[in-house]
Amino acid sequence: MIKDIVNYGDQALLLNFGNEISKEINKEVIFYFQKLSKLILENNINSIENVTPSYNKLSIQFNLLEISEKKIKEIIDQIKYEKVEVEDNSRLIKIPISYDEKFAIDLERLSKQTNISKEEIIETHLKTKFYVYMIGFMPGFPYMGDLHKKIYSKRLETPRIEIDDGSVIVAEQFCAIYPYKSPGGWNIIGKTPFKLFDQNKLSPNLINPGDEVIFEKITLEEFKKIKNDQ
Amino acid sequence: MISKIKFLEPGMITTIQDNGIKHKQHIGISKGGAAIQSLIKIGNALVDNKDHWSIEFIYKGPKIKIEEGQCIVSISGNVDFDITKNQINEKGKCFRSYLLNKNDEININHTIQSVYGYISFGGSLKLKKIFNSLSCNPRSKIGSNEGSKIKKNDILEIENNNNIKEYKLGIEPEIPITKTIRVLEGPQFNYFSKKSIKEFFKENYEVTNNTDKMGMRLLGKKIENIVSSNIKSEAIIKGAIQVPADGQPIILLTDHQTIGGYPKIAVVISADIEILSQIIPKNKIKFKKVNLKEAYVSLDIKNKIINKIINSKIKVNE
Numbered sequence: 001m002i003k004d005i006v007n008y009g010d011q012a013l014l015l016n017f018g019n020e021i022s023k024e025i026n027k028e029v030i031f032y033f034q035k036l037s038k039l040i041l042e043n044n045i046n047s048i049e050n051v052t053p054s055y056n057k058l059s060i061q062f063n064l065l066e067i068s069e070k071k072i073k074e075i076i077d078q079i080k081y082e083k084v085e086v087e088d089n090s091r092l093i094k095i096p097i098s099y100d101e102k103f104a105i106d107l108e109r110l111s112k113q114t115n116i117s118k119e120e121i122i123e124t125h126l127k128t129k130f131y132v133y134m135i136g137f138m139p140g141f142p143y144m145g146d147l148h149k150k151i152y153s154k155r156l157e158t159p160r161i162e163i164d165d166g167s168v169i170v171a172e173q174f175c176a177i178y179p180y181k182s183p184g185g186w187n188i189i190g191k192t193p194f195k196l197f198d199q200n201k202l203s204p205n206l207i208n209p210g211d212e213v214i215f216e217k218i219t220l221e222e223f224k225k226i227k228n229d230q
Numbered sequence: 231m232i233s234k235i236k237f238l239e240p241g242m243i244t245t246i247q248d249n250g251i252k253h254k255q256h257i258g259i260s261k262g263g264a265a266i267q268s269l270i271k272i273g274n275a276l277v278d279n280k281d282h283w284s285i286e287f288i289y290k291g292p293k294i295k296i297e298e299g300q301c302i303v304s305i306s307g308n309v310d311f312d313i314t315k316n317q318i319n320e321k322g323k324c325f326r327s328y329l330l331n332k333n334d335e336i337n338i339n340h341t342i343q344s345v346y347g348y349i350s351f352g353g354s355l356k357l358k359k360i361f362n363s364l365s366c367n368p369r370s371k372i373g374s375n376e377g378s379k380i381k382k383n384d385i386l387e388i389e390n391n392n393n394i395k396e397y398k399l400g401i402e403p404e405i406p407i408t409k410t411i412r413v414l415e416g417p418q419f420n421y422f423s424k425k426s427i428k429e430f431f432k433e434n435y436e437v438t439n440n441t442d443k444m445g446m447r448l449l450g451k452k453i454e455n456i457v458s459s460n461i462k463s464e465a466i467i468k469g470a471i472q473v474p475a476d477g478q479p480i481i482l483l484t485d486h487q488t489i490g491g492y493p494k495i496a497v498v499i500s501a502d503i504e505i506l507s508q509i510i511p512k513n514k515i516k517f518k519k520v521n522l523k524e525a526y527v528s529l530d531i532k533n534k535i536i537n538k539i540i541n542s543k544i545k546v547n548e
Contacts, residue, residue: 009498050255050256052465054489055464061261136256136487199373205257
């Protein structure tokens with residue numbers, strides 16, 4: 001249920017679905033996002049320029065010269081549902097990961113910080129079925145959760161200036177993958193040879209909001225082979 | 231007819247831009263596009279171009295040469311430039327179009343007391359669109375031209391629209407002098423102390439050098455947060471004014487990131503975004519709080535003025 005709707009500047013509305021970060025609330029945000037996107041596409045509503053889901057909110061950006069806020073609210077009123085059909089949302093995506101020490105540069109420190117062996121951290125990471133809360137910050141960057149409490153970690157005090165693309169990173173309850181080289185302050189625990197974002201592809205991003213992700217361990221040799229075959 | 235434009239010098243940050251990329255913010259791509267939409271609208275009207283695209287430059291622009299064919303060209307903004315026709319050099323005039331022939335050149339020296347300027351051409355750009363747009367964001371490597379800015383000796387091919395008429399404007403756009411930016415309350419307006427909110431609308435804020443097409447960092451009276459300096463990350467929009475823990479505001483501009491986790495004290499009204507984007511560092515700005523109705527009316531007025539300017543177009547030799 002939408003808890004409240006507020007104006008966000010003069011060309012956007014912000015719909016609030018709840019106050020915490022939870023899968024349940026986020027699934028409703030994404031369910032609503034998909035319904036609205038379908039409505040926009042079917043009715044060719046070009047005056048709505050972007051619909052952006054986040055943990056617990058959905059923003060609707062529109063062109064004020066072409067559509068009024070009142071009309072946007074009428075479109076919102078058209079979206080009715082009894083319950084959130086979660087199964088429509090998720091795809092399961094398998095991401096290969098190498099935990100080779102060449103890539104997993106923060107694993108040792110993480111192990112000391114949490115008092116859990118490197119092997120156990122890896123095992124816990126592999127056992128987790130991640131849920132993709134949202135994509136953002138940079139093109140294709142997935143915010144995934146939730147990690148097991150025992151391996152929660154803090155961000156680095158001083159962010160690194162450059163992190164390789166494909167780096168798999170963790171901080172607090174979240175895990176993410178860098179689609180591009182970037183500065184960053186999360187802990188690096190491995191690397192995937194997969195390309196997360198390619199603007200020339202029909203579906204440019206490998207991972208979508210609402211997807212589920214599991215990691216599959218590969219060796220350094222397998223990593224190199226997949227990388228070369230791309 | 232095809233004409234070819236060669237970039238003898240690329241300029242500082244020169245990119246291909248149009249109305250931007252729509253419907254991709256949910257995968258991390260903000261709309262982007264030309265920072266000053268009204269200038270590419272006027273620029274394209276002067277070259278009779280229905281295809282709404284232009285070359286955007288920042289401060290120091292490119293030096294271009296017609297390598298092949300002929301082409302109608304216009305420069306929009308507050309720009310100092312030279313034009314060389316038939317080997318005769320003259321100072322160029324903004325807001326009029328020029329018919330250029332093979333080997334003619336335009337040299338954009340610099341923008342005057344502003345950030346952005348535009349070159350518009352009378353034809354369609356022969357370049358693959360990405361996400362149905364020609365816009366390009368070199369920082370995230372997204373968009374046409376492999377997401378890259380224009381490099382030295384790059385050549386663009388233009389399919390001419392066969393217009394060879396030169397136009398000027400009967401009414402020229404006014405150069406804005408105001409440094410007062412009108413804003414609406416942001417979604418986290420009540421995260422800040424009453425005292426700080428009062429000061430936010432009273433004090434001057436300096437535009438720092440740490441400003442680009444993505445955002446504008448300001449320096450001024452520290453804004454005190456009384457709730458939390460982090461929020462659950464939510465969508466960012468152009469004009470949102472976020473306040474991180476250090477209390478110094480950052481205004482997100484055209485190429486803003488798609489989501490952000492800092493509370494937003496205010497949002498710049500759409501009618502004032504272009505004026506704000508053109509303000510160069512070291513200038514001081516002031517914020518004025520308005521209501522939604524004023525924001526709507528202001529945008530409507532601004533749009534009517536632009537249409538009036540476009541409709542004042544006349545042929546140069548008449």
